[in-house]
Amino acid sequence: MGFLPDPRSSRTSTGVASLFLFCCLPIFLVQSSTAGVIDLKWTVEYMHWSPDCIESVVIGINGNFPGPTITATAGDLINIELTNHLHTEGVVIHWHGITQKGTPWADGTASISQCAINAGETFVYSFTVEKAGTFFYHGHYGMQRSAECTQTRQEVDLSGVPIRFIGEPQAILINGRGQYACSAAAHFDGKAVCSPKCKPEPLKVEPGKTYRIRLASTTALSSLNFMIQDHKLDVVEADGNYVERFSVDDLDIYSGESYSVLLRTKEDAKGNYWISIGVRGRDSDTPPALTILNYLPTEWEKHPNSAPPVHPKWNNYTHSKSFSNKIKALNAPKLEGYNYKPPPEKQNRRILLLNTQNTIKERIKWTINDISLTLPSTPYLGAIKYSLDKAFDQQSLPDRYSNPDYDIMVPPLNTAAISSSAVYNLPSDVTIDVVLQNANMLKDDHCEIHPWHLHGHDFWVLGYGEGKFIDAEHEGKFNLVDPPLRNTVVVYPYGWTALRFRTDNPGVWAFHCHIEPHLHMGMGVIFAEGIEEIKKMSINKKALVCGLTGEKFMDSYKE
């Protein structure tokens, strides 16, 4: 059974502005030997909706918010014919966690893997799913993942002089439903004053059974903590990869991550229990999202006997780190179809990425080794395929931050930061280490959590550490035995996170903080992997009818 608490932050603290996440239910993939073809037709459009009981204009799919769930079998080919019915905006959808081997043009990242699909036009995403797991999809153009018409305001606010913070969310959504203007209790009491579109979806269970709960966080800003009152959760999957089972009372989940947990229901339950999702890592007054673990045959509207559970304090990083460190790859070599391999023992290249905030042309930007990512109008994939060097900046990017004595505990000095669309070129068939180095922000004593997501790959999480990463000191302590495979990993305040992957998937892949405002402000890098292979690959030209690739096609047409 699948139940998806899909925690999304909603509604900024400004009151009039709403912050909804475009997208949606995940893709459930199960292991099977018979691969098939799944053909879907989707229409993307703005519509009136009331996800948190206040009506807004949100982007939906086929008239619904969140969009449809895809249930598929490992090996299936999925074809999604997507028609853009927005009025003046382009759109793309990213299939988060799908590696897109052989189909890098289907990754759904505007300016990177494809041109945005123009309003009124149709584009067919076509890709094979490699393995069972829990994945999800979302917009990946501008800040459309936070789509409501307020995304434009947020984009302008964040790019403004001076910058304006977009505000904490006013509600968190579970499966697209949350409460802002209307309390959960109002729903539970059967009062009809709330929109049915924000009515909580209870998780109905029977006593003495085991349930698999699939979780994914698509938040724009918030990090989350998931709890079920008076129940243990056994973590078994992370980002579509099995992990060695472990039991927790609560689970941190960062934007871009997914988990499966097993829930063993009580034999002797009397009544219902709270399911609660609270904010982590930010001192936010966003109330936890609530719904009900409903023990049948009890009515779901019956309130639990006690108050909702209390989440760990927002800045209890010890608790969070303890959770992160429990996640290990499943050691089950004999499990059919399971093929976990530990990482290569040596890397061929290590890229150390220091994130700081810097002021560039009067605007506050996030920078990585002093470079803030700006995306070009021609997709990188097409620019590289056709060797269009003018499509993006051609400088080479540094594998290290320039000052080895940089003090991560103090605000940056803002020396030579620039904006650039340049990329990291990664050759094929090598082992890459990336070490994320967190540091103090512009404000004294401020450093945030950043969940970084890699497109096109899972990676092994080799370890986390405090303070500055020192190669000689820390690489010897990497976990090379059973590091978990993930596509998203967190870097903690004033700390570092090390990961490793093999360049076995030619394409152009974004690696970025999954917090939407941070990416908008430049917190990401682009890996151009296997350039020679890309030039020889068959790329769907329909993904490239814009910018300089569009002009190249145009120029080839002779009347």
Place this chain on the structure above:
Amino acid sequence: MGFLPDPRSSRTSTGVASLFLFCCLPIFLVQSSTAGVIDLKWTVEYMHWSPDCIESVVIGINGNFPGPTITATAGDLINIELTNHLHTEGVVIHWHGITQKGTPWADGTASISQCAINAGETFVYSFTVEKAGTFFYHGHYGMQRSAECTQTRQEVDLSGVPIRFIGEPQAILINGRGQYACSAAAHFDGKAVCSPKCKPEPLKVEPGKTYRIRLASTTALSSLNFMIQDHKLDVVEADGNYVERFSVDDLDIYSGESYSVLLRTKEDAKGNYWISIGVRGRDSDTPPALTILNYLPTEWEKHPNSAPPVHPKWNNYTHSKSFSNKIKALNAPKLEGYNYKPPPEKQNRRILLLNTQNTIKERIKWTINDISLTLPSTPYLGAIKYSLDKAFDQQSLPDRYSNPDYDIMVPPLNTAAISSSAVYNLPSDVTIDVVLQNANMLKDDHCEIHPWHLHGHDFWVLGYGEGKFIDAEHEGKFNLVDPPLRNTVVVYPYGWTALRFRTDNPGVWAFHCHIEPHLHMGMGVIFAEGIEEIKKMSINKKALVCGLTGEKFMDSYKE
């Protein structure tokens, strides 16, 4: 001297939503024998602005709202290199009143003359201006002319089930400045509590002189009336065409129209006078926009001695019709460079367009002869150039409404209305009459003013009438001697308006109500003029890199 009261409706009655018109100052063209080239670089972007004293996010050009004024000489070639810095939206700019002879791809109409310019991309508009006059430019994609992020909400509201009216504007802007949250008096008193961005711009004059005032209305919804307290206005130009001079106390101006008026200042003025712009044709509580006719050396902040002038009552159509009927072409055959010709005496084809409201698929639409215009994703101009019949509906459209006994005084019966992207095919070198027939809306006893704008042409306004147009009864009364040339003309409630033009400009031209919500709801038709000539014309391919034309270019590229 040029002074441009640029009246734009702003801020809907919903309080949080703002309705700003994207675009801007007009193009002033003066007669001259030496033609030149004017090269401009413009960047379009969202920005924080406070046009009516409340801060909003508006679309500006080169960091300003309204955008820059272009001053050119008849015969000049204008090249505008337009870069779209919106985040996820396409953009186009229409050069309202410029006929684009030989450059139909530069008309700036998304889906009609070109593909929307993608976010991040640059497009060069290049066209020659034919004659002196007062013109203006504005967005022509979705409802971007009303751009703020609320345009999306307005688009969804108007397309919703049930429909939601967007509300009357809360303020009217003069040269991009109006007062909603801050009274004009607060500015005049020199109080610093209002944003400088909404500070009224006074018209500074000296006694005993004659000034030319250029007026253009770019409103989304409102019809306007312009007055200067205790001063006469001599009308001399309409839509870039000279008219026989006549004198009025106030002047109606509908969205899409422009005028020049001559103002003779008093010899003995003591102090300042009010300039006021009020709403016509709608029972709106929008207050008039005010600024000051400032007689130097009086300080402009000095209030006039009496209250602002009172505009004619909103529904005093007798007054409005009297004004319309005064407009005649200038009879000055010996004026150098002036070449007014009266219309051909006979038409080759008359198209009678009945506008009604109808419900199509549960949505309220405006229909023309029972057809509601929907725009295709491939621009018509490219589809016709390359004979791509699948790009738009190929049915032929009726030159008459189907029921000759249709009663225009009662709500429509909503029989067989449909949505369609079909066009009227007009051969070259013929004389076309169009008669606009107004009729009752869905609600009893309701019929609105509609200012219709034709792209690619000026037309002769042959006459206005009450009730139903009957060919045999009315065509004999057409003014064929000195009908004014216009590009926009109003049709009054329960009446008709007749116009005539020669098909001397191959291209695809929209003809539509200039009220932005009405066009969004389908109130327009498309004239495909000179199809055979279009197929042979040189069309800027860069205007066509989208939809089926984009695919055609793509398919021509062989690796």
